[in-house]
Structure formats: structure tokens, C-alpha cells
Amino acid sequence: MNLDNLEAFVYVVHYGSFNKAADALFLSQPSVTARIQSLERDLDCQLFDRMGKKINLTDKGQRFLPDAQQILRLYQSSKQHLHRAAEVTGELRIDCTVSASNYIIPQILPRIKEEFPEVNIRLTTAPSDTILHRVLSSESDLGLVRNVIHPHIHSLKLLEDPIKLFVYEDHPFTKLEHVSAELLSREPFIFFECGSLDWVRIQRSFESLTEPPSINYQVDNLETAKKLVMNRAGICFLPELCARREVQEGRLIPVQVPEISGNALHTHIISRIGESTSLAQAFLTAGREALIH
Structure with missing residues (x-):
């Protein structure tokens, strides 16, 4: 055949x-x-x-x-x-989204370097579609992206990061066990838009409300969104991982919204089928070990 x-x-x-x-x-x-x-x-x-x-x-x-x-x-x-021996020496070219670069990669790369000391790592940030093209054209060895499907791509799910509503300390919502979607219409919102289907679902949930929330700020940077919330400019849906430190310090408070639950930001490790597979698996193992802490 x-x-x-x-x-x-x-x-x-x-x-x-x-x-x-x-x-x-x-x-x-x-x-x-x-x-x-x-x-x-x-x-x-x-x-x-x-x-x-x-x-x-x-x-x-x-x-x-x-x-x-x-x-x-x-x-x-x-x-x-x-060809496995050849792929763990020389330069490792990694492309990742900005959010992965900020909150995931710094915890993984030291572990990869420890496992593969002969590898020199070059990191580039780009949107998921660009990363897919670069991996397919062998301009990059590994990519950390939103979920993508392609017959020449091997994909491993690294992280499923729940998206939650975050408010600033002393916000009235912090006194409630959970918040109904209808209550959101009374609040100024910061909307983080990253283009994934999960954010589209949240936005559509807003549209289904009789009185949708007022989106005062629409931003494409997580750090900007977090700082706007902490400066009391509004409240915001964010991936849990990006707000972990601020939650520990009490500067951001997660709030349950049952009607808009079950959404998560998915990060996958992609490589061309048959290439860089052992490194992708090493990334998966290192990432899961690092990110559970």
C-alpha cells in the first residue's frame, strides 16, 4: 500500500x-x-x-x-x-502565544534545559495561526498554541486553564457565594479578547442577557486587563493561571458565575508529525509538573 x-x-x-x-x-x-x-x-x-x-x-x-x-x-x-538522537542537540526553536510566553514558558524552560543541557533555546512569540504555519514550514520545532487541527501536526494538550470572573478586593461580589449573570449587567467590564472559541462563548453569553454588561474596555493584553481590575476600573474574565499570584496576594478575587462556567483556555504543544516528538513529550511532562504547583 x-x-x-x-x-x-x-x-x-x-x-x-x-x-x-x-x-x-x-x-x-x-x-x-x-x-x-x-x-x-x-x-x-x-x-x-x-x-x-x-x-x-x-x-x-x-x-x-x-x-x-x-x-x-x-x-x-x-x-x-x-532520528531521535539528532533532535536533542543544537538549537531548539520554540514559538508560543504571548500568554504562554508570560505564564507557562518561564516555568518549563529551566526543566527542559536541565534534561537537554546541549540544547540552545530560541523563543519567539506569535499568534496561533502564525505558529502553525511556522511549524508546518519547519521554521520552528515546537509551538505552544490554542487547539489546532492539521493532518501533518502532532498535538499534545498541555493545559486546560479555567476562565473565571475576577474582581478587585472589597468589591461587593466578594461577599457572595456566587453571582448570577443578571447581576453582571450592573458592572463595568474589562473584556480580554484573545480570539479563542471560549472567549466567543462568553461574549455570546453576554448577548443573551436582557441587559448585557457594559464593556468599558476591550484589551488584548492580560497584564493590562489585570491592572485595570486592580485599579478598580471594572471586573474581568481571565484565565486562572495568569491571576494566580494576584489571588495569593489578595489583590484579585475569583467569583463564581454558574451561567458562564465550564470555559477554559486550552494550550497545546504542536510539532510536525515525526519530528521533535521526544522534545514535545518532555515539554508536556515538564509543563504538567511545573504548572500543578
Whole structure:
């Protein structure tokens, strides 16, 4: 069985289009079609139902997909083991979001350096989409990003950071066991916007209220948001990790809002499949050990 044909199959499923899969694979659309047809001949079954421009997996295609993904993962994993010695020396290029750089990376890098003393580390901050592109193009070895999905990317969940409402000390909400969403309409808000789906859900929760809160400040920097709250400019939803020190010092107080609970900021470690896998796993282990304290 040809691995290129398996890869084409997985890409077509991922992108839902022969044309988009061809663009991602740097191939022509007829070449992708030919690979799928060759795979179907090898398997002696039809993998896709083609209805005009729309394509859907057949029942056999659905059953085959997990096996195809597993075969590709095993191949890339075997390839990685052959090159493992080379990946723990030289320069380690890490890209991460600004929030990961501020609150996660400083706790992890000393542990990585201790485990891999020969590695020199170069750190760059960028948005998640940019990091994905840089990892795919081998400009970076590892990325710390929001959750992304791509057939050439191996992703490990590092952190699920609960998003909570934070108020300043002596705020009236600190005397309540929990706060109803309706009470929020009376408060000036600082809204931290990072583009993740969890923040969109919170914003939509506001929109569903009869009287949505007044968003006095909309910022894209966590440190700015925290300082505005501590200066009594308003209240704010923030990831728990970024406010840990201020909570310990009593300068920020978390408040329960049952209607807007269950949201969290997810941070994943990504690498190209078959590359930097042992370093990604080391990052995961170091991160989990560091961040639980």
C-alpha cells in the first residue's frame, strides 16, 4: 500500500475537498484524484461518494479512516525514532502565544534545559495561526498554541486553564457565594479578547442577557486587563493561571458565575508529525509538573 495514497486520503477527509487537499499537498487536483483512485483499487472498495462538488465518506471509508491515520502515525513515529538522537542537540526553536510566553514558558524552560543541557533555546512569540504555519514550514520545532487541527501536526494538550470572573478586593461580589449573570449587567467590564472559541462563548453569553454588561474596555493584553481590575476600573474574565499570584496576594478575587462556567483556555504543544516528538513529550511532562504547583 502506497503511503502517498494514504496521505492523500487523510487530507481529502480533513479538508473536505480534493482541491483544498491538493493545495495543502502542493499537488494538482488530478494527482490527488489519481492517488485516491489507486487506493480504492488496492482496497477494492469505494471510499468516497461524489455528488457534484460535494464528497462524503462511504461506510467503508468511515471504517478505514482510523486505520489510515494510525498507519501514517506509526510510519512517522518510526521515522522519528530513527532520528531521535539528532533532535536533542543544537538549537531548539520554540514559538508560543504571548500568554504562554508570560505564564507557562518561564516555568518549563529551566526543566527542559536541565534534561537537554546541549540544547540552545530560541523563543519567539506569535499568534496561533502564525505558529502553525511556522511549524508546518519547519521554521520552528515546537509551538505552544490554542487547539489546532492539521493532518501533518502532532498535538499534545498541555493545559486546560479555567476562565473565571475576577474582581478587585472589597468589591461587593466578594461577599457572595456566587453571582448570577443578571447581576453582571450592573458592572463595568474589562473584556480580554484573545480570539479563542471560549472567549466567543462568553461574549455570546453576554448577548443573551436582557441587559448585557457594559464593556468599558476591550484589551488584548492580560497584564493590562489585570491592572485595570486592580485599579478598580471594572471586573474581568481571565484565565486562572495568569491571576494566580494576584489571588495569593489578595489583590484579585475569583467569583463564581454558574451561567458562564465550564470555559477554559486550552494550550497545546504542536510539532510536525515525526519530528521533535521526544522534545514535545518532555515539554508536556515538564509543563504538567511545573504548572500543578
